[in-house]
Amino acid sequence: MPIRFFNTYxxxxxxxxxxxxxxxxxxxxxxxPTVYSRAHIGNFRAYIFEDLLQRHLELRxxxxxRVMNITDVDDKTIRGAREAGIxxxxxxxxxxxxxxxxxxxLRIKRADEFPAATDQRYIDRMIEMIxxxxxxxxxxxxxxxxxxxxxxxxxxxxKLAHFDLTQLQSTGRVxxxxxxxxxxxxFALWKAWDEEDGDVKWDSPWGPGxxxxxxxxxxxATALLGDQIDIHCGGVxxxxxxxxxxxxxxxxxxxxxxxxxxxxxxxxxVDGQKMSKSLGNFYTLPNLLEKGYTGRxxxxxxxxxxxxxPLNFTLEGMEESRQSLARIDEWLQRLREVAEKENLQxxxxxxxxxRGERSTPNPPPPWTGSAVANAQRPTQKFExxxxxxxxxxxxxxxxxxxxxxxxxxMDENDLDAASAGAWLxxxxxxxxxxxxxxxxxxxxPPEVAQLAKERENARREKNWKRSDELRxxxxxxxxxxxxxxxxxxxxxxxxx
Ligand SMILES: [Zn+2]
Numbered sequence: 422m423p424i425r426f427f428n429t430y431x432x433x434x435x436x437x438x439x440x441x442x443x444x445x446x447x448x449x450x451x452x453x454p455t456v457y458s459r460a461h462i463g464n465f466r467a468y469i470f471e472d473l474l475q476r477h478l479e480l481r482x483x484x485x486x487r488v489m490n491i492t493d494v495d496d497k498t499i500r501g502a503r504e505a506g507i508x509x510x511x512x513x514x515x516x517x518x519x520x521x522x523x524x525x526x527l528r529i530k531r532a533d534e535f536p537a538a539t540d541q542r543y544i545d546r547m548i549e550m551i552x553x554x555x556x557x558x559x560x561x562x563x564x565x566x567x568x569x570x571x572x573x574x575x576x577x578x579x580k581l582a583h584f585d586l587t588q589l590q591s592t593g594r595v596x597x598x599x600x601x602x603x604x605x606x607x608f609a610l611w612k613a614w615d616e617e618d619g620d621v622k623w624d625s626p627w628g629p630g631x632x633x634x635x636x637x638x639x640x641x642a643t644a645l646l647g648d649q650i651d652i653h654c655g656g657v658x659x660x661x662x663x664x665x666x667x668x669x670x671x672x673x674x675x676x677x678x679x680x681x682x683x684x685x686x687x688x689x690x691v692d693g694q695k696m697s698k699s700l701g702n703f704y705t706l707p708n709l710l711e712k713g714y715t716g717r718x719x720x721x722x723x724x725x726x727x728x729x730x731p732l733n734f735t736l737e738g739m740e741e742s743r744q745s746l747a748r749i750d751e752w753l754q755r756l757r758e759v760a761e762k763e764n765l766q767x768x769x770x771x772x773x774x775x776r777g778e779r780s781t782p783n784p785p786p787p788w789t790g791s792a793v794a795n796a797q798r799p800t801q802k803f804e805x806x807x808x809x810x811x812x813x814x815x816x817x818x819x820x821x822x823x824x825x826x827x828x829x830x831m832d833e834n835d836l837d838a839a840s841a842g843a844w845l846x847x848x849x850x851x852x853x854x855x856x857x858x859x860x861x862x863x864x865x866p867p868e869v870a871q872l873a874k875e876r877e878n879a880r881r882e883k884n885w886k887r888s889d890e891l892r893x894x895x896x897x898x899x900x901x902x903x904x905x906x907x908x909x910x911x912x913x914x915x916x917x
Pocket of ligand 1: 663
């Protein structure tokens with residue numbers, strides 16, 4: 422079965438047919454953070470879903486080119502900077518940095534590009550697109566000097582959200598500050614400068630001002646990925662008006678279908694309720710790290726529910742995640758021990774398995790023994806579950822079934838070294854999607870970190886003797902330091 426996804430646009434499960442599979446990678450655009458505060462775990466649920474999407478496509482042999490934008494100018498960022506009394510760029514920089522830190526902690530694969538809305542290159546593109554929309558009668562400048570999209574003129578407006586425009590007209594109440602728009606649903610493409618904006622402004626043919634949030638994404642997506650992109654993701658709360666507006670803007674300018682597959686991640690609830698600071702159930706990543714959870718455990722907790730189902734995040738769920746990971750860790754440890762034991766198979770066959778040599782890309786691993794003879798082979802099942810609209814819950818179900826069966830075989834001394842090696846190989850393959858292995862999360866003890874810092878200074882001063890002494894001291898504490906082009910790397914000695 423081919424890979425298939427539920428497309429919000431058609432409301433149907435559709436097979437993935439990349440436009441030009443041979444020549445080009447799959448182009449994915451994902452709405453990134455608005456950097457006015459630290460992202461919360463609900464945001465990261467969506468980013469982990471997108472991470473899973475990319476990794477699974479890559480496991481299946483696709484090349485992926487993914488762009489995630491950074492919204493660093495909008496009402497909230499401007500308000501935040503004003504309240505903090507610092508320039509917008511300085512205000513947003515701290516949250517950008519925090520976003521990347523958190524992403525790394527959660528092992529989220531970096532997008533290929535992270536365009537920022539305030540980059541002049543994209544501001545120019547936004548202005549160009551707005552100009553094109555005006556010339557096509559799809560946008561107008563109102564008395565307040567702002568430019569609005571004329572939604573009545575775009576016949577498909579409302580299609581993504583399955584939203585009836587006439588209903589909006591009949592029931593929509595016009596707010597007094599929107600008096601100069603032609604239609605209540607018309608959204609701002611260019612917001613005319615006002616005093617509240619301070620020095621945040623760019624020149625445009627319509628006077629000084631700043632872009633609306635929606636046009637930022639249309640401009641960055643089409644500038645970096647072309648007029649037509651394969652997959653566009655976001656949270657369900659992005660569907661309307663944000664993604665609806667992106668379609669109207671992009672297609673209004675290019676005349677081409679903007680996105681083939683729209684994928685949206687459901688909400689995250691905490692203790693069954695919407696997260697909010699006033700309810701005390703609002704979590705950022707550092708909040709959870711302070712409670713003693715690791716990035717890996719949080720990654721698992723945010724990943725384990727199918728992306729279209731609401732995820733109810735609880736601390737009990739965190740404990741379950743911790744236990745699930747411990748089961749994986751113990752299983753891997755056992756497999757490694759069996760794989761290293763005396764080898765009943767011809768050495769060459771095992772070596773072949775270890776090196777990942779296979780006659781087919783995805784063979785069933787060598788089950789042995791009666792306990793598992795009739796077991797379902799989860800090798801394909803894991804990947805087929807993910808093919809099916811990224812059904813991670815089913816995929817993890819197969820993983821734990823495998824763990825149960827192989828553990829039983831090991832209990833009965835019925836799993837030979839070659840089989841254990843093959844299972845470890847299988848894990849290595851699926852872990853390119855899950856990224857849940859423990860080793861990567863070694864915590865460097867402070868005294869080792871301190872020595873490493875001193876060594877870095879010594880090397881900067883070209884004090885090689887001191888650098889070597891420090892290496893020995895680090896080594897005496899059980900750690901190994903390597904010098905790479907990205908600086909020093911610490912590994913625990915004897916760790917795989
Ligand atoms: Zn967006």
